[in-house]
Amino acid sequence: MDVVLSQLVAGISVGSILLLAAIGLALTFGQMGVINMAHGEFIMIGAYVAFVMQGLFGSGISLIVAIPAAFLIGGIFGVLLEQILIRHMYHRPLDTLLATFGVGLILQQVARDIFGAPAVEVANPAWLSGSVQILGTNVPWTRIFILALVILVVAGLSALMAYTSLGRRIRATVLNRKLAETSGISTRWTDRTTFFIGSGLAGVAGVTVTLIGATSPTIGTSYIVDAFLVVVAGGIGKIKGAVIAAFSLGILQAFIEYSTTASIAKFIVLIVVVAFLQIRPQGLFSVRTRSLA
């Protein structure tokens, strides 16, 4: 029983990180049908923002400053990418994948040239050190912080989509772009804003991953595949899908990892996702969107 509980806690912890990495993608890929491979590099940008902020403010309060800063910087990069490249390719999702991969290559090299190829460390603030006993498992405070943050982000995003005029505009544009346009919604503005939020959230995810590991120019590559898997399994267009998929995959991985190894767990999780898509090719939940080629 203890084992089940401790693996459950570990799984939720893995799931919360997965969800943070994926939630921005759920917007840009899920809502807009754009495959942004540079999303991983936006996560990396967020991580380096945390590193720079640590240098500026010391490791005590830098985390608090870094989260909004990373949101802003990630968002700006996202808008630039959308404006310069992606908006010309909305009808070619596979091509956005390759073109944004090129952007990712360049961003990685920029990071390598500025910060060097070896990983850098972001020290955890003192107020997040130590751990707490939950259900017989030691859970580091950093993990709880990440879980709290992801709950906050999901709640905020859901509220934004449900209750604000921006959320209504985004949903309208996704459901029927032409009709939305005719109704006086600026779909260009909506696209840009959606991209700003989605990419900003990648930046936030980047700050949080510095709490659990080292920061290197290739850090984005290790999250991007998992993040896409979450969005695919969750179904496009629904935040709810991403939430359930992230935690299910996290918990599944934690349980398989307990009886085998991390690498075999990853492999089995993938097979489960492929098998799951047999039953529900559109993922857990989906709304009708511009179809993906």
Add this chain to the structure above:
Amino acid sequence: MTIAATAPKRGKLAAISAAGSSPGVPRPRTAYIGIGLIALGLMVLAPALLTPFELRQMGRFICYAMVAVGIGLAWGRGGMLTLGQGVFFGIGAYCMAMHMALEDAALRGEEAPQFMGTFGVDLPWFWEPFHSPLMTILLILLLPALLAFALGFSVFKRRVKGAYFAILNQAMVFAFVTLLVGQQATLNGSNGLSGFQSFFGFAINDPANRQMIYMIAAGLLIVMMLVAYWLMRSRFGELLVATRDAEERVRFLGYDPAIIKTITFVVAAVMASVAGAMFVPLVGIISPAELGVVPSIAFVIGVAIGGRATLFGPVLGAIAVAWAESTLAENFPSGWSYFQGLLLILVIALLPGGIASVGRYFRWKRAGSRFRKEAEA
């Protein structure tokens, strides 16, 4: 032929699909002369002109070109972006590497490869089949075919769309590499397998044998190009393009797009696997670093730049990009990444048909301006 109606040479469908990916199959004479010239260049000129080191490099490029032929078929002709070729490349490479490692061990009079000794493990069960050369060759062909069939058919049958397929493929690469790195004791983990002495009984350090291995690789590439060309020219090739451009219509005509796509995916997978199998004796090492997400996309880059839907584009693009990388990266290690990224962005954004489509683009422009003049008159 009914199929021809679903794959119009001009018109709306061709306009919808990426510019320059309209049929693009050369006439037989052009194709055979082109393939003949490539064969001449690779099998006569290259061995005569290049130093042994450069020839070894060329052998590596040829392996990438073999992968590219398969990607050209699956992605260019079939519209399936296969980001997972690293898996199939890796399967072929590891099959060959395991056979060669066992051969070396037998030469030393030992049972298992040296690295296993340091971990103190016996030969694992999945190494056993690779004692036999024939079995090794069979597995190099069959394993990727089975895996590609299982994944392709299950995904295409459920009509999972292109973007999902690309992402699943990529996840497969990721899982495969994680699995390999985890096999520290049985497959030497992230170090991979290297230091081979013999290739089916031929000493690998003998220059004459090196040349022979190179020739086999070049020959296989030529065979693959011929296979690709015959596939493109065949009724199946027309069905494939029709499926890419109007899958529903093909289904209504009574064909099963899932089978068409799966067969193409299997062919591409086997080509990548054979490429991997030749990579090992040519380059002398295989490790997970050669197979990850980034190398798998790198396979695609040459194809995109050369011209995804054409016969010669993928091969020439792959060789050109690999050559540019090895010469440029030596002098400007960081510059190459910028260059590669920029090239990818520019070609995908501005020239989706690749460099092979430049000529067609200009012809199209000229035809367009003539049309406009006639309209104005």
